[in-house]
Amino acid sequence: MKHAPEKICLAELTAEEARTALAANPVIILPLGSQEDQGPHSPMGDYLCADAIARRVAQAARARGIGAYVAPVLPYGGADYFGSVIGGIALEQATLRAVLTDMMSCLLRHGLTRIIVFNGHGGNAQAVHDVTLSLRHRQGVVIPCVYLWSIASAMLADVMGDADAAQRSAGHGGNPLSSVAMALFPDLVRPDLRPAPAKAREFMGLPINGFATAQFEGASINFPLEIDEIATKGVAQADPRLCSAATGQALVERLTTLGADLVAHLVKENW
Numbered sequence: 001m002k003h004a005p006e007k008i009c010l011a012e013l014t015a016e017e018a019r020t021a022l023a024a025n026p027v028i029i030l031p032l033g034s035q036e037d038q039g040p041h042s043p044m045g046d047y048l049c050a051d052a053i054a055r056r057v058a059q060a061a062r063a064r065g066i067g068a069y070v071a072p073v074l075p076y077g078g079a080d081y082f083g084s085v086i087g088g089i090a091l092e093q094a095t096l097r098a099v100l101t102d103m104m105s106c107l108l109r110h111g112l113t114r115i116i117v118f119n120g121h122g123g124n125a126q127a128v129h130d131v132t133l134s135l136r137h138r139q140g141v142v143i144p145c146v147y148l149w150s151i152a153s154a155m156l157a158d159v160m161g162d163a164d165a166a167q168r169s170a171g172h173g174g175n176p177l178s179s180v181a182m183a184l185f186p187d188l189v190r191p192d193l194r195p196a197p198a199k200a201r202e203f204m205g206l207p208i209n210g211f212a213t214a215q216f217e218g219a220s221i222n223f224p225l226e227i228d229e230i231a232t233k234g235v236a237q238a239d240p241r242l243c244s245a246a247t248g249q250a251l252v253e254r255l256t257t258l259g260a261d262l263v264a265h266l267v268k269e270n271w
Contacts, residue, residue: 008058009070026067027114027263028107029054032128034077034121037085037227037234039173041193042181044087047075049177050120050148052184053252057118057259064260066267071107074099080123081211084226085234096127104135104143114271116263117145120177122211142271146259152176152251159250165242168197172211172231174238176251183248194240198232211236 007013010028013021031054033047051073061068079090091099107115117128125147132143153176156166169175182189200207203223206214208230213220230236 006062008055008062008068009072011072013069021067021069022110022112024067025111025114026069027058027061027116027267028069028071028112029058029116029118029259030071030103031073031118032077032120032124033073033075034082034123035075035087035089036077036082036121037088037173038177038181039234039240040195041190041240042173042178043185043188045075046120046177046181047073047077048188049180049184050118053148053180053255053259054118056252056256057263060256060260061263064264066263068263071103074103077121078123078127081225081227081230082123084228090123093123093127096124097131100127100131101134104131108135108139108141113141114267115141115143116266117143118259119145119147120149122147122149144262144266146262148255149176151258152180152255155251155254156247159247159254168239169242171236171238172227173233173235174240175243175247178240178243179245179248180251181248182243182245183252186245194243195233195235196241197237197239198235201230201232203229 031050033050035045038044038046054070058068058070076089076091078093078096082088082090104115119125119128128145135141135143153170156170156175157163160166202208203214203225206216209215209220211230212225213222227234
């Protein structure tokens with residue numbers, strides 16, 4: 001009989017396989033992302049990248065003798081600035097908190113207490129914190145969260161070897177996510193559609209200086225803005241032309257190593 005490939009995802013397990021494999025309370029990696037505008041050149045589903053990295057981390061953890069599986073990715077992110085973009089699908093923050101609570105509670109119900117979130121969407125961050133803090137209070141379980149793109153952004157200058165290029169390439173619709181998508185899903189990316197940096201935008205006569213903020217007398221003031229007011233075709237404060245598959249591959253490798261190192265550390269600490 002042909003040897004079956006090793007299964008890395010919970011979705012691939014049969015129920016009987018799950019009864020055996022999950023009895024040892026392996027690490028469960030829960031990838032999150034979003035379906036939103038990532039610029040005219042990148043696939044809208046950034047959850048694809050979060051899921052791919054989670055699988056690599058699980059495989060790296062197994063290579064160290066640590067049992068690990070990847071839960072089905074949650075492809076819809078928490079609603080923030082992207083409701084005006086065609087093709088986007090988002091969950092209200094209250095809905096996202098409820099969904100995350102239900103997902104994690106199902107895992108905990110079956111004794112799967114070693115859960116780690118790999119988040120690929122800024123709009124998920126507060127909901128993840130709210131839910132994991134509540135679960136710690138109620139059940140005493142600690143669920144860490146790895147915000148992939150924030151961590152990758154801090155790696156850019158070292159990876160690119162050019163701090164100026166790293167800074168100019170960074171932002172929504174640019175690095176790090178565009179490079180990561182180019183490395184992981186080259187057939188889905190349209191390099192020919194990468195735009196030049198957009199001109200600075202204004203709102204009510206004030207320069208926009210971030211997501212939902214504009215500058216007034218040196219201070220950042222919050223406004224209820226959406227992406228079509230903040231950025232041009234999903235690109236904000238970034239030059240996507242400086243993104244590359246090589247940069248993305250280096251970031252994926254570093255994120256995979258960091259994720260596996262974190263899992264190994266947590267297991268060592270009797271997590």
